[in-house]
Amino acid sequence: xxxxxxxxxxxxxxxxALDETLRHDYGPEQSVDYYHECEARLTDxxxxxxxxxxxxxxxxxxxxxxxxxxxxxxxxxxxxxLGEFSWPFADExxxxxxxxxxxxxxxxxxxxxxxxxxSEGQGYRIYYEAQVPVAxxxxxxxxxxxxxxxxxxxxxxxxxxxxxxxxxLFTTIAGGIxxxxxxxxxxxxxxxxxxxxxxxxxxxxxxHQDVKNELAAYAAQNGRPxxxxxxxxxxxxxxxxxxxxxxxxxxxxxxxxxxxxxxPLHPSPYTIKTAQPTHPPFAIRHKMLVQIMRVTGxxxxxxxxxxxxxxxxxTEMLRFLLDDTYDQWSRFFDDADLRRAVAGVQKIFAPHGSxxxxxxxxxxxxxxxxxxxxGLPPILADIDxxxxxxxxDVRISQTLYAGWVYWIGRQHLAGAVTLDFLTTNRLCDHxxxxxxxxxxxxxxxxx
Amino acid sequence: xxxxxxxxxxxxxxxxxxxxxxxxxxxQIGSASIDLRIGxxxxxxxxxxxxxxxPVAAKRSASSRKSHxxxxxxxxxxxxxxxxxxxxxxxHPGSLALVPTLEWLQLPDDLxxxxxARSTWAREGLSIATATFIEPRYQGIATLELANMxxxxxxxxxxxxxxxxxxxxxEGQTARIGGQFRMSFxxxxxxxxxxxxxxxxxxx
Numbered sequence: 237x238x239x240x241x242x243x244x245x246x247x248x249x250x251x252x253a254l255d256e257t258l259r260h261d262y263g264p265e266q267s268v269d270y271y272h273e274c275e276a277r278l279t280d281x282x283x284x285x286x287x288x289x290x291x292x293x294x295x296x297x298x299x300x301x302x303x304x305x306x307x308x309x310x311x312x313x314x315x316x317x318l319g320e321f322s323w324p325f326a327d328e329x330x331x332x333x334x335x336x337x338x339x340x341x342x343x344x345x346x347x348x349x350x351x352x353x354x355s356e357g358q359g360y361r362i363y364y365e366a367q368v369p370v371a372x373x374x375x376x377x378x379x380x381x382x383x384x385x386x387x388x389x390x391x392x393x394x395x396x397x398x399x400x401x402x403x404x405l406f407t408t409i410a411g412g413i414x415x416x417x418x419x420x421x422x423x424x425x426x427x428x429x430x431x432x433x434x435x436x437x438x439x440x441x442x443x444h445q446d447v448k449n450e451l452a453a454y455a456a457q458n459g460r461p462x463x464x465x466x467x468x469x470x471x472x473x474x475x476x477x478x479x480x481x482x483x484x485x486x487x488x489x490x491x492x493x494x495x496x497x498x499x500p501l502h503p504s505p506y507t508i509k510t511a512q513p514t515h516p517p518f519a520i521r522h523k524m525l526v527q528i529m530r531v532t533g534x535x536x537x538x539x540x541x542x543x544x545x546x547x548x549x550x551t552e553m554l555r556f557l558l559d560d561t562y563d564q565w566s567r568f569f570d571d572a573d574l575r576r577a578v579a580g581v582q583k584i585f586a587p588h589g590s591x592x593x594x595x596x597x598x599x600x601x602x603x604x605x606x607x608x609x610x611g612l613p614p615i616l617a618d619i620d621x622x623x624x625x626x627x628x629d630v631r632i633s634q635t636l637y638a639g640w641v642y643w644i645g646r647q648h649l650a651g652a653v654t655l656d657f658l659t660t661n662r663l664c665d666h667x668x669x670x671x672x673x674x675x676x677x678x679x680x681x682x683x
Numbered sequence: 684x685x686x687x688x689x690x691x692x693x694x695x696x697x698x699x700x701x702x703x704x705x706x707x708x709x710x711q712i713g714s715a716s717i718d719l720r721i722g723x724x725x726x727x728x729x730x731x732x733x734x735x736x737x738p739v740a741a742k743r744s745a746s747s748r749k750s751h752x753x754x755x756x757x758x759x760x761x762x763x764x765x766x767x768x769x770x771x772x773x774x775h776p777g778s779l780a781l782v783p784t785l786e787w788l789q790l791p792d793d794l795x796x797x798x799x800a801r802s803t804w805a806r807e808g809l810s811i812a813t814a815t816f817i818e819p820r821y822q823g824i825a826t827l828e829l830a831n832m833x834x835x836x837x838x839x840x841x842x843x844x845x846x847x848x849x850x851x852x853x854e855g856q857t858a859r860i861g862g863q864f865r866m867s868f869x870x871x872x873x874x875x876x877x878x879x880x881x882x883x884x885x886x887x
Contacts, residue, residue: 323723323767610699611822611866613787617705623693623712627705662868666787669723670705672768673785673842677707 240290243300247285250307251278257313269350270313273375277306309377315354321382324668325393326353328632329380332400332485335588337364337378337407349378356381360392362399364406378403388658390665391639392497394490397482404481405474410584414477417583421576422480426568428473434464442565444506444519454510462510472516476568479521483528484581487593489636491525491557492644505562519566524574526560527567531575534593538601546602549645556644596634604630604638608660609651613667614638617674627674635671639664687794687850688715695791701850702789702822711844718801718844722783722824724869725772726761738876738884745878760872771838774809774831781870783824785842790821792857794850798825804845808833811846819857823867 237245254274281302288295330351338348349364363379380399386392404410423429427437438447439461454462482490499505502518509515529535535558539547569577585592596604604614614635616628642649643660655663687695689712695701696712703717711718761781766772774780790796796817800809810830817825827846831837839845876884 323765327767610702610789612702612704612789615705617707619693619696619706619712621693621697622709623689623706624709625706625711627707659866666868670785670787673707673720674705676768676842682708 238290239293239296240288243285243288243296243303246300246303247278247282250303250310253307254278254310254313257310269375270309270352270377273350273377274306274310274313277302281306309352309379312352312354312379315356321353321355321384321387322390322393322665322668323353324665324672325390325396325632326380326382327672328668329353329396329400332591333378333380333403335591336400336404336410336584339376339407347375349376351378351380353380353382355384355387357384359383360395360399362396362403364403388665389661390668391489391636391643391657391661392493394486394493394633394636395482395497397485397490398478398494399482400485401478401481402474404584405477413580413584414481416580418477418480418577418580419473421573421580422473422476422569424573424576425570426573428469428476428568431464431466431469434469437565438462438464438508440565442563444563444565446504446506447508447517450507450510464513468513471514475515476521476524479525480528480577481581483525484532484578484585484592485633487595487633487637488529488534488554488557489593489633489640491529492553492640494525495522495557506566516568517566519562520568523560523562523567524569526558527569527571527574528578529554529558531571531578534595538595539598543598543602545648545650546605546641548648549605550601550641551645552648553641553644590629590631593633594631596630596637600628600630600634601638601641604635605642605649608638608642608655608663609649609653611651611653611655611659611663613663613670614642615667615670615674617670625677627678629675629678630671632668632671635664635667685852686715687852689713692717692850695794700791701794703786703848705786713847716847716849719798719825719827719846719848720785720844721827721839721841722785722869723766723768723841724783725764725766726781726870726872727764727778729759729762736875738880739886741874741876742881742884742886745874745876745881766841768841771840773836773838774829775836776808776831776834778831780829782827782829782839783867783869784827784846786824788817788821788823788825788848790817790819790850792819793853795819795853796821796825796848796850798827798846798848801845801847804837807837808835809837809845817848819853824869826867826870 254271258271281299284295285299288299330353333351334348338346340346358381360383361381363377363381365376365378368376380396382393401414405414427433437443439451451462479494482494498518498521505519505522506517508517515521535554537547537550537554539550541547582592600616603616607614616630618626620626639660642655643657646654692701692712692715696703696706703719706712706717707720764772772780788796798811798815798817800811808831810832811827825846825848829839829845
């Protein structure tokens with residue numbers, strides 16, 4: 237078999253694999269687009285292959301690589317099972333991604349990405365095609381990967397806000413703002429302003445002892461001191477921008493998930509992990525989120541003292557979020573700069589109405605929490621005296637805020653049932669599903 | 684036996700004593716019943732999953748420690764589909780589909796629920812054949828056992844009203860320890876035989 241014959245054989249294999257994916261049952265949305273996009277890319281590759289000379293080893297290699305790239309996406313089709321993740325939440329991510337990540341093509345038409353959802357053994361991830369291969373169709377793939385073990389844990393799924401931030405950075409409109417005014421605000425007066433300041437911050441006497449030990453160990457092992465690189469600085473900035481993006485997208489529910497999920501992964505909140513310093517220490521990220529809560533006014537309870545136990549529970553939840561005993565050394569930003577950064581991100585959400593977190597009204601929040609205390613999915617769906625439904629569109633970020641208030645403040649809430657974390661999540665997940673039905677009804681106006 | 688009429692249903696729903704939620708249209712509350720909508724999960728018996736239903740297997744599974752075989756039997760019996768809104772699923776003649784209601788139910792001590800098909804769908808051959816009673820204090824979705832008794836397949840969409848539940852008042856104390864399906868989020872395979880049945884079931 238010659239290299240060219242192998243290339244053609246492999247092409248047939250990938251096309252066959254694509255067709256075989258249709259044996260399985262997938263979600264109704266996107267699978268058609270996804271299939272067609274893969275097919276279009278294969279057609280482009282097929283046209284190129286037909287022109288390759290049998291002796292052109294470089295081109296044979298190029299198109300084998302492109303086939304392998306398409307094959308990766310083909311295999312992901314079979315990795316998607318609706319039963320393995322929360323599709324109401326996945327649908328919300330689709331809505332967010334379509335709204336925020338649409339890009340203009342050369343004709344000026346808006347092209348949204350093809351969003352594909354899978355579940356994996358690892359953490360929350362979004363894979364985004366920053367560059368579409370040359371010989372291909374125009375739409376980008378965006379693969380959302382839920383952690384398989386956390387199928388129902390919608391309270392933690394808000395962490396996707398951070399991942400959406402990563403993808404938004406690649407887009408023209410949102411990415412332009414994030415890399416422009418948001419970035420400028422974050423570097424204005426922080427140690428991230430330049431590498432010299434960053435290294436000075438790392439080596440300052442105020443640094444936490446864990447970091448001093450870490451740097452000493454690095455120097456002993458490598459025979460030279462650790463210094464940040466330009467790439468390290470950029471990666472830290474990206475991570476901080478994405479945290480900012482996540483908290484403004486999903487509100488305090490993002491922050492709660494951030495703390496609950498990430499804190500256990502950082503035995504020392506200060507260390508920079510010299511082997512791979514891709515993320516800022518947890519303490520810096522936490523401190524920034526605390527500051528954002530304050531500059532947005534979300535540190536103030538929505539409920540009032542008159543709401544009794546619900547207010548106490550909400551206060552407890554906010555205390556959990558705002559608890560910040562970390563060294564001042566890990567405070568990077570001035571409030572004024574963070575305000576400018578927040579305003580920048582909110583500018584991205586503003587044209588899209590219901591995107592971005594906005595606090596629910598006090599009565600609504602009390603009602604949502606009260607339903608959880610009774611073991612009911614937190615939705616706002618009452619009936620009046622003649623049986624006419626009184627339905628309310630509650631945003632996902634508001635439902636999940638109520639879920640976190642219940643979970644953190646549950647010891648203050650007298651209720652018919654005491655829920656464990658999984659059941660709290662499942663009720664919230666069920667609420668998201670019921671909310672979809674409510675919203676269809678509201679849009680149709682058929683109550 | 685007193686069946687609750689529309690006025691009493693509304694009163695109890697508003698007080699929170701009875702929960703059937705969400706109700707999406709005024710017409711969902713009838714003169715003495717409440718319509719129920721299809722939820723988003725369908726369980727259908729997997730043709731290759733098991734040869735027949737046999738209480739002996741249930742007894743063996745209950746008396747042994749968690750084993751691969753027992754878990755395999757439980758997990759493989761049904762094909763489970765999640766059906767988002769605006770997607771259809773077909774119930775073919777002679778087949779049985781277990782479907783949750785969209786509504787979350789919570790019954791007080793003194794009410795008993797009885798689920799039947801809406802007459803419109805019954806006339807098309809759609810039957811809600813089994814386990815129509817919902818006990819006092821139950822909370823969770825109700826499982827609809829949909830069977831197509833007609834000659835042609837029936838397409839159904841999540842959110843459609845296919846069933847109805849009527850409530851009757853129960854007298855006397857109703858507390859019972861540990862029903863099978865408390866706080867149920869979706870249909871599950873039931874236990875066809877329990878401790879009380881075991882004396883009547885051979886061991887193998």
